[in-house]
Amino acid sequence: MAVAKMRKVTIFAYEEIGESIFETLRDLEILHVIKSESYGHRERGDAEEPEVDEAKYNETLSQLSAIKSYFERYTSIKKSFIDMFTGAKPQMSYEDFQKVVARYDVAETFDKVQSHEKRLREIDKEIEELSQRTQVLEPWVDFDIPISQMGPTKTCDMQLAIVPTRSLSEAVKEIPLEHVHFKVIWQEHGNSGVWLVGLSDEEPSLSAVVSAFGGVIVNLGREVAGYSETGLVSDALANIEKKKEELLNERNAILVEDSEVAQNLMDILALIDYYLDKKNLFEIHQEVAKTRFTLVIEGYARAKEIDKLRNGLGMYKDIEVIDEEPGQGEDIPVLLENNALVRPFEFVTNIYGYPQYNEMDPTPFLAPFFWVFFAMCLGDAIYGIILSIFSIVFLRTQNLEDDKLIKLLGYCGISTVFAGALMGSWLGDLPKTFLAGTAFEKFTSSIAILDPVNDPITLLIVSLGLGILHIWVGIIVKMIGTIRQGAVVDGILSHGSWVVFLPGLILWAVSQMGIIQSSVPLYIMIAGAVGIMWSGARNQKNILMKPISAIGGFYSMLSYFSDTLSYARILALGLASAIIGVVVNMVSALVVDMVPGVGWVFVPVILIVGHLFNLLINALGSFIHSGRLQYVEFFSKFFEGGGTPFRPLKRVRKNVWVVE
Amino acid sequence: MFEGMIGKWVLIGCVLLFGMLIVGLIFGPLLGGNVLALMGAGLAVFLGGIGSIVAVGATGEKAAGMTAENPENFGRLLPLQALPGTQGIYGFLVGFLALVKIGAFGGVMDLDLAQGWQVFFACVPVAVTCLVSALYQGKVCLAGMDIVAKKPEESGKSLILPAMVETYAVLGLLASVLMIMFAVKI
Numbered sequence: 001m002a003v004a005k006m007r008k009v010t011i012f013a014y015e016e017i018g019e020s021i022f023e024t025l026r027d028l029e030i031l032h033v034i035k036s037e038s039y040g041h042r043e044r045g046d047a048e049e050p051e052v053d054e055a056k057y058n059e060t061l062s063q064l065s066a067i068k069s070y071f072e073r074y075t076s077i078k079k080s081f082i083d084m085f086t087g088a089k090p091q092m093s094y095e096d097f098q099k100v101v102a103r104y105d106v107a108e109t110f111d112k113v114q115s116h117e118k119r120l121r122e123i124d125k126e127i128e129e130l131s132q133r134t135q136v137l138e139p140w141v142d143f144d145i146p147i148s149q150m151g152p153t154k155t156c157d158m159q160l161a162i163v164p165t166r167s168l169s170e171a172v173k174e175i176p177l178e179h180v181h182f183k184v185i186w187q188e189h190g191n192s193g194v195w196l197v198g199l200s201d202e203e204p205s206l207s208a209v210v211s212a213f214g215g216v217i218v219n220l221g222r223e224v225a226g227y228s229e230t231g232l233v234s235d236a237l238a239n240i241e242k243k244k245e246e247l248l249n250e251r252n253a254i255l256v257e258d259s260e261v262a263q264n265l266m267d268i269l270a271l272i273d274y275y276l277d278k279k280n281l282f283e284i285h286q287e288v289a290k291t292r293f294t295l296v297i298e299g300y301a302r303a304k305e306i307d308k309l310r311n312g313l314g315m316y317k318d319i320e321v322i323d324e325e326p327g328q329g330e331d332i333p334v335l336l337e338n339n340a341l342v343r344p345f346e347f348v349t350n351i352y353g354y355p356q357y358n359e360m361d362p363t364p365f366l367a368p369f370f371w372v373f374f375a376m377c378l379g380d381a382i383y384g385i386i387l388s389i390f391s392i393v394f395l396r397t398q399n400l401e402d403d404k405l406i407k408l409l410g411y412c413g414i415s416t417v418f419a420g421a422l423m424g425s426w427l428g429d430l431p432k433t434f435l436a437g438t439a440f441e442k443f444t445s446s447i448a449i450l451d452p453v454n455d456p457i458t459l460l461i462v463s464l465g466l467g468i469l470h471i472w473v474g475i476i477v478k479m480i481g482t483i484r485q486g487a488v489v490d491g492i493l494s495h496g497s498w499v500v501f502l503p504g505l506i507l508w509a510v511s512q513m514g515i516i517q518s519s520v521p522l523y524i525m526i527a528g529a530v531g532i533m534w535s536g537a538r539n540q541k542n543i544l545m546k547p548i549s550a551i552g553g554f555y556s557m558l559s560y561f562s563d564t565l566s567y568a569r570i571l572a573l574g575l576a577s578a579i580i581g582v583v584v585n586m587v588s589a590l591v592v593d594m595v596p597g598v599g600w601v602f603v604p605v606i607l608i609v610g611h612l613f614n615l616l617i618n619a620l621g622s623f624i625h626s627g628r629l630q631y632v633e634f635f636s637k638f639f640e641g642g643g644t645p646f647r648p649l650k651r652v653r654k655n656v657w658v659v660e
Numbered sequence: 661m662f663e664g665m666i667g668k669w670v671l672i673g674c675v676l677l678f679g680m681l682i683v684g685l686i687f688g689p690l691l692g693g694n695v696l697a698l699m700g701a702g703l704a705v706f707l708g709g710i711g712s713i714v715a716v717g718a719t720g721e722k723a724a725g726m727t728a729e730n731p732e733n734f735g736r737l738l739p740l741q742a743l744p745g746t747q748g749i750y751g752f753l754v755g756f757l758a759l760v761k762i763g764a765f766g767g768v769m770d771l772d773l774a775q776g777w778q779v780f781f782a783c784v785p786v787a788v789t790c791l792v793s794a795l796y797q798g799k800v801c802l803a804g805m806d807i808v809a810k811k812p813e814e815s816g817k818s819l820i821l822p823a824m825v826e827t828y829a830v831l832g833l834l835a836s837v838l839m840i841m842f843a844v845k846i
Contacts (some may be wrong), residue, residue, distance in 0.1 A: 087737035351816035456838065569827065572834040577755055579837075583756050586765070620739055622747055624823040625830070631820060 002361045004335040004646070005303040008326040010296060013319040018295045021316065022649070025159050025297075028312040029648045032333045033299040036289035042519035057279040063110040064272045070113045074255075077269070086398055087390045089657040092270055097658045100267045101274050109261075116254050123251045130244050133223045138192050139186040139235050140220065146231025147224045153237035158197050159206045159302040160185075163215025165192045180209055193218075269655035284649065300326065300333050300646070323445075332357035335646035342367050343407035352631050354643035360484075362639050365477055366440075366630045373629055376463070377622035378574035379452065380425045380581060381444075383615045384416030409619075410460070424448025427611055428581025430618075433589050452574050453582065460571045467567025470629070471560055472502050474637030481638055493538065497531025498556070504528050529554075563633045569625050577618040584610030662718035662802070666795045669714055673707050673791040677784070684780065693776030694762070694769050700780030701758040704836065708751020710791035715744035715798025722805055736808045736815040743822045744798040747790035750833040754786040757840050775846055782839035789832025797825040 009031060013021055025031050077090050140160070150158050163188055179202040194215070198206045210217050220233065227243070228236035245563040289296040300308050308325050313321060326332045336346045345367040355361055378384070391410025393478045395403060414552070420426065424445055431441040452459045475498050482491035504525030510523050536553025537546040588606040592599040635641070651658070680699050688696060723737040758779050763769050771779070803817030 085738075257701065323681045349814075351820060454841075456841065566827070567835055570832045571835070575837055576750065576833065579753050580749065583753070590765070617742065617746060617749065620742060621826075624743075624819055624827075628820055628823045628827075632824075 001642075002337060003355060003357060003359070005338045006300045006326055006332050006335075006357070006646075007303045007306050007323040008298070008330070008332075009301050009306070009309065010298050010322045010324075011313070011319060013295045013297070013316065015064075015295050017221050017316060017318075018290075019281070019287055021295075021297070021313070021319070022285055022317075024312060026281060026651055027105055027278070027647050028309060028314070029650050030301050030309045031297075031299045032301065032330075032646050032648050033284055033288065033297060035287045036298060040138045051240045053282060054279070057275055057282065060106055061272065061275050061279070063106055064275065067106075067109055067113050068265070068268050069273065070117060070258075071262040071265045071268060074259040075265055077265060081396065086400055088399060088401075089653065090266060090269070091653060091657045091659050092266060094658055094660050096479055097270055097274075097656075099517055100270050104271060106271065112261075115257060120251060120254060122494040127244055127247050130240050130247075130594065133227075133626050134237065134244075136218075136221065136223050137237050139188060140233045141237055141573045143193075143233050145195070147220045147228070147233065147236075147509040148231035150219070150221070152200055155200055156197060157200050157206050158195075159210070159217050160220065161196060161206075161210040161213070161215045162191050162195050163194055163210065163213040164249075165190050167214045168192060168194075169482075180206065181208075183207065192203060229652050245267075267657065270658070273652055273654055273656050273658075275386075275619065276654060279583050281649075282653050299649075302335060302646075303647075313653060326357075331644055333646035334643035336361050336363060338363055344404045345370060347404040347408050348627055348630060350629060352635060352639075354645050356640055358485075359640055359643070360477065360481055360638075361499055362477070362635065365473060366634060367534075369466070369473075369634070370541070370626050370630060371412060371415045372419075372466065373570055373626040374412040374622045375419035376459075376466075376570050377625060378412075378416045378577055378615075378618055379419045379574045380577060381420030382419045382427045382430075383577075383611075383619070384413045384418075384420055386615060387619065388412030388641055401657075412623075423452050423578070424580050425452075425581065427607070428578065428583075428585045428614075430581075430585055430607075433585040452571070452578050456571060456575060459574060460568060461520035462495075463567045463570040464564055466570070467564045467629075467633070468502065468506065470567070470634055471563055471637060475499055475502075490535075493531060493535035497528050497529075497535060500524060501528025501532055502560070509570045520612065563636075566633055567629065569629075573621055573625055575620065576621075577614060580614045580618070582609065584614060662714070663799055666799070669710060669795055670792055673710060673788070674798055676707065677703065677787065679778075684777070686829060688773055688776070693771030693773050696776030696780035697758060697762045697771055698772070700776075700783035701755040704751045704758070704782075704783040704787045704790075705755035706751070707787035708754075708794070709748045711791040711794025712748030712751075715747075715794045715801070716741060718798050719744060719801045719805070722802055726805060726809060730809075733808055733812060736812060736818075737805060739819060740801045740808070740822070743801055743819070743826070744794045746826065747794035747797070747829045750786055750829055751790045754783055754833065754836045754840065757771045757837060758783055761840050761844060763846075771846065775844070778801070778844045779840065782836055782844050784836075786836035786840070787827075787830040790829045793825050793829040793832075797822045797829075800825055 011021070025033070039445070053499050079088075082088075143160075145158075150160060152158075168184070180196060180198040181193050182196040185195055187193075194210075194213075196206050196209065198209070204212070207217060224231065224233065224236040227239040288298065300324070310321055313319060334357050336349065338346060345363050348366060348370055349355075349361070349363045375384070379385075386412050391406050391413060394400075394406050395410070398406075400406065421444070424447075426444050431438075431444045435441045450459055450462070475495050479491045479495035479499060480496060501524075504521055504523075504527070507516070507521030508525045510516055511518055521541070532553040533550035537550040540549040542547050584607060588603045591602045591606060595602065680703055684691075684696050684699065719741045723734075723741045726737060727734045759765065761769060762775075762779060800822040802819075804821055807818040808815045
């Protein structure tokens with residue numbers, strides 16, 4: 001129930017077995033390795049060989065990530081919608097993992113992937129180019145003179161041209177065409193493809209004719225080149241088509257092959273993890289102290305696990321493992337250790353941070369309050385049942401790295417059932433709306449003692465009361481912490497007097513209202529007040545200022561007061577979820593009358609969607625605001641935080657979860 | 661871009677609020693108490709709504725961009741987008757409570773001018789606090805998304821910071837609810 005005891009561990013070993021030791025430590029997952037300070041770093045530069053190693057890992061990793069993104073075009077690791085929230089990773093057995101690492105040739109696959117990628121690009125480019133040729137040639141398909149014969153001969157000139165169709169009929173009248181013969185080959189989109197023959201020596205020349213038409217001479221020689229032995233456009237088109245077919249077939253073959261190879265995406269992911277792990281170990285290896293032949297690994301391990309660590313390292317004969325009590329002023333990593341009941345609440349603590357090593361773990365103190373606050377904010381029995389069932393099902397079906405949050409939701413579900421039952425809220429006021437007069441309705445209203453909607457003041461008082469209790473516990477924890485650190489007088493005077501004063505004040509207020517008849521609360525309050533004034537005046541040297549400092553001791557009262565008011569949010573959130581629940585029921589009841597006859601059909605739909613929405617949005621709100629009450633109102637009383645989390649050396653599991 | 665627009669949206673909210681006030685002051689006797697009460701209920705719903713729409717829109721835009729880059733973060737970003745959405749719900753809730761109070765669902769709706777104004781003003785706290793807090797909470801959520809991007813393992817912290825802004829919407833809600841339930845005499 002606290003911060004786990006740590007031992008400082010120092011391992012001396014020969015440099016040559018260093019890599020193997022780090023691998024063993026990684027598999028043990030016990031030692032939190034720290035960067036060496038006391039032994040100083042080895043100068044960079046005299047460690048040339050390892051630099052090469054690092055470059056090699058980096059190269060392999062970049063090859064792997066290229067392969068990965070190439071493979072991901074063909075296939076992907078299926079992830080369910082839920083996995084997006086849990087961050088679950090695909091699993092792989094240890095044997096498979098070992099096999100992959102042993103046999104997979106990364107460089108070979110990388111070369112293949114690269115050449116495929118290059119070839120695919122080439123093919124695409126070629127097909128693109130062929131398509132352009134086809135586009136140009138297509139209209140001329142019926143032209144039955146080889147393209148190679150176009151151009152001037154001794155006496156004649158032959159050309160192909162594209163001219164606007166409109167100008168054909170108009171321009172003919174203006175241009176003398178006695179020596180020119182032309183024939184329209186195709187007409188499309190207002191343009192015409194024209195074949196022209198004319199005498200070479202006569203004016204006007206063919207080019208003059210074409211420009212008079214407002215057209216251009218086209219030379220199809222380039223498009224036909226290489227694809228038509230006869231020089232005919234139709235042949236060229238057929239050949240281009242054939243070539244395209246071939247290229248497409250080649251492309252398909254590559255794609256089929258790749259999509260087969262890409263099924264090994266898992267292997268690639270595993271390999272990425274493997275090399276990341278190698279790199280990680282390598283970097284840590286670089287960070288520890290070493291001399292020419294020896295290696296000094298420093299770190300922390302849980303006191304409980306020291307024997308396990310020694311056993312795990314037992315196979316190495318020539319190493320020395322020393323464990324000692326950590327010294328003052330060291331940055332000792334923190335691991336929270338709580339029993340199964342409290343452990344899920346570590347999630348709440350961890351959002352804020354970790355306590356210092358010599359501080360108390362706040363988790364056991366915040367756990368009951370978080371449990372209750374969440375319940376009161378959500379405040380619906382059925383929502384609680386849904387949360388608990390969800391938690392159980394989720395834990396059973398999903399393989400989670402960290403199940404604290406889900407367990408926490410399950411626990412809070414249970415408290416929500418109680419809170420909901422006490423407030424008479426079962427899916428809002430569903431029993432009253434739809435089940436009036438049934439045994440269930442009678443049962444639910446018989447156990448309800450609070451009605452947040454019609455009597456919010458009672459709930460407000462309960463909320464503020466819980467708030468005062470929460471703050472009071474915070475001060476007690478602070479007092480205990482101060483005493484534990486040796487400042488007994490300070491602890492009792494500064495904090496203890498508040499611990500006495502606050503309940504005295506409240507009881508006194510209650511007695512003033514005439515609810516209890518006793519003067520004892522007054523004495524308690526006065527005793528507390530005297531303590532507060534004493535502690536305020538104690539550190540003031542100036543006699544004249546002492547009374548002012550004594551009164552100043554009550555200054556904290558202001559912040560306690562405003563902190564207490566903050567707990568009104570419990571009521572507000574409780575009201576919000578309760579009233580939205582009521583609204584959903586009301587709307588679904590209204591629908592029954594609105595759509596005569598078949599209105600009942602819509603009722604379950606509205607109820608399910610509406611209540612699910614209410615549950616989701618309010619569970620989020622309840623969680624966050626219950627958390628805030630811990631961080632801002634509760635932690636500010638005693639908690640410092642800022643500890644370094646305990647992170648033992650572990651296998652890198654970024655993409656794949658390797659199971660033994 | 662969104663950050664620069666907050667002032668504009670708050671201004672639009674104020675124009676709506678004062679527009680209704682002026683309409684009520686001038687035409688109140690003509691319109692009657694029922695209309696004043698309905699104006700209040702409407703104000704709560706749409707000022708809260710405007711704040712949430714704008715903020716959820718802006719956060720959603722960023723979340724979508726970040727999910728495109730790293731789909732793994734989707735689960736962490738979704739709550740951050742949803743956070744400024746609660747103000748719209750609070751506004752709706754008060755609007756609904758006001759409707760229940762004035763007897764819109766069965767019962768006779770017959771409010772005099774004073775009662776109409778009471779309902780109207782009971783709706784104002786939640787309307788204004790929700791509008792402003794949703795916009796600023798959206799801003800904090802946008803910043804919080806950077807925590808998710810840079811330190812995904814710390815993303816729990818990005819949820820707590822926006823909750824501080826929401827406090828005042830919660831208090832506005834509480835004030836309006838208490839006013840409608842106890843202060844408004846019908």
